[in-house]
Amino acid sequence: xxxxxxxxxxxxxxxxxxxxxxxxxxxxxxxxxxxxxxxxxxxxxxxxxxxxxxxxxxxxxxxxxxxxxxxxxxxxxxxxxxxxxxxxxxxxxxxxxxxxxxxxxxxxxxxxxxxxxxxxxxxxxxxxxxxxxxxxxxxxxxxxxxxxxxxxxxxxxxxxxxxxxxxxxxxxxxxxxxxxxxxxxxxxxxxxxxxxxxxxxxxxxxxxxxxxxxxxxxxxxxxxxxxxxxxxxxxxxxxxxxxxxxxxxxxxxxxxxxxxxxxxxxxxxxxxxxxxxxxx
Numbered sequence: 001x002x003x004x005x006x007x008x009x010x011x012x013x014x015x016x017x018x019x020x021x022x023x024x025x026x027x028x029x030x031x032x033x034x035x036x037x038x039x040x041x042x043x044x045x046x047x048x049x050x051x052x053x054x055x056x057x058x059x060x061x062x063x064x065x066x067x068x069x070x071x072x073x074x075x076x077x078x079x080x081x082x083x084x085x086x087x088x089x090x091x092x093x094x095x096x097x098x099x100x101x102x103x104x105x106x107x108x109x110x111x112x113x114x115x116x117x118x119x120x121x122x123x124x125x126x127x128x129x130x131x132x133x134x135x136x137x138x139x140x141x142x143x144x145x146x147x148x149x150x151x152x153x154x155x156x157x158x159x160x161x162x163x164x165x166x167x168x169x170x171x172x173x174x175x176x177x178x179x180x181x182x183x184x185x186x187x188x189x190x191x192x193x194x195x196x197x198x199x200x201x202x203x204x205x206x207x208x209x210x211x212x213x214x215x216x217x218x219x220x221x222x223x224x225x226x227x228x229x230x231x232x233x234x235x236x237x238x239x240x241x242x243x244x245x246x247x248x249x250x251x252x253x254x255x256x257x258x259x260x261x262x263x264x265x266x267x268x269x270x271x272x273x274x275x276x277x278x279x280x
Contacts, residue, residue, distance in 0.1 A: 010045020014038040018064050022072040035065030056184055063089070063181075081165055085172045088152050092176030092193060095183055096144040097122045100137045105129055110186070114267070114277065117180075118145065118188040120223045124277065142192045149173035149196030157200065167252040170197035174256050178263050190260045191227045197256060202238055209234035221278045224267035231257045 017038040021031050039060035044050055051057060063086055070083035097117040101109045105126045109117060113125040123138035153169050161169075174194050180187040198206040209230040216226035238253050261268075270276040 006045045006048075010042050013045075014042035014064065015067075017041060018067045019071045021068045031068040032065060035068045036061050038064040038067070054184070056181070059181065059185065081168070084156070084165075085168060088169050088172045089176040090181060091152070092148040092173040093180040093182050093187070094148075095180055095187065096148075097137075097141040097188065098183070100140055100144075101126055104137060105133060110183070116188060117183070117186075118142075119192060145177060145188060145192035146196040146199070148177055149193045150199055151196075153197060153200045163201075163246045166201060167247055170201065171252050171255055173197060174259055178259055187263075189224075189227065189263045190256070191231075194231075194256050194260055198234065202234075202242060202253070204241055205234050205237045208237045222271070222276055224264055224276060225271060228261065228264055228268070231260050 015038070017034055021034050039057065040050060042064070043057050043060050047054075066082055067086055070086060095117045097119060098109055101107050101122050107125055107129065109115070109121050109125050113121040115121070119138040119142035122141045123134050126134035126137055149170055152173060153166050156166055156169055174190050174197065176187075177193040178187045178190045179185045195206060195210075198209075212233045213226045213230040216229050217223065220226065235250075235253060235257050238250060267276055
């Protein structure tokens with residue numbers, strides 16, 4: 001309980017520190033100093049130490065540095081986009097699969113199965129204790145990971161943000177899920193969260209990719225293989241159906257799919273050596 005209280009206090013204090021430059025015309029160096037100081041406070045309250053060999057510390061410095069500018073923009077009624085992206089990243093970093101498995105099944109899925117925090121590993125690991133519970137938690141994990149991107153993009157769309165912002169939100173959501181701030185930049189594979197992005201922005205291509213995924217699951221019973229083939233089909237179909245994107249580039253689509261492939265490198269290696277786990 002004390003750890004959570006210290007984390008909360010550190011988070012609030014760090015936000016207050018990051019807000020200070022917004023109340024006066026701070027120089028660029030001041031933004032750096034306040035951002036770094038806020039990050040140090042948050043990191044120390046979270047881990048009770050300052051480890052300069054830890055990538056999380058430098059990621060926190062970068063994010064709080066950006067936050068100082070975002071807060072200044074907010075008070076001047078300027079661009080709120082930067083703050084929006086940071087919030088999306090932090091929200092999508094929440095490892096729902098890890099939390100659900102730990103709370104309801106008392107297992108650490110980061111140390112079991114494929115060590116992934118996604119729905120497939122939740123199903124595989126929890127099934128060993130309770131098959132019915134495993135299915136419920138796996139479904140909840142997929143749904144929550146999907147909503148990480150779906151809800152922010154949908155809300156931003158109804159709020160009137162343009163497509164450039166919507167795609168940026170999508171990329172930040174996938175990055176947050178795959179490189180979670182709360183898990184030392186570890187995370188999931190990005191499939192469910194990526195699907196949440198495409199459900200709003202490219203629903204027809206997503207439908208085609210889902211059909212491919214289901215066919216591959218039936219034929220090969222390997223979730224990672226099905227996801228990778230579906231991603232390939234998705235990219236291809238996006239160039240055919242939406243060859244002229246509203247943002248004049250397919251870069252966000254390609255970037256999201258590249259992240260998915262990157263996170264599947266261990267699975268690809270296991271498939272090459274015929275060691276990949278079958279879908280359960």
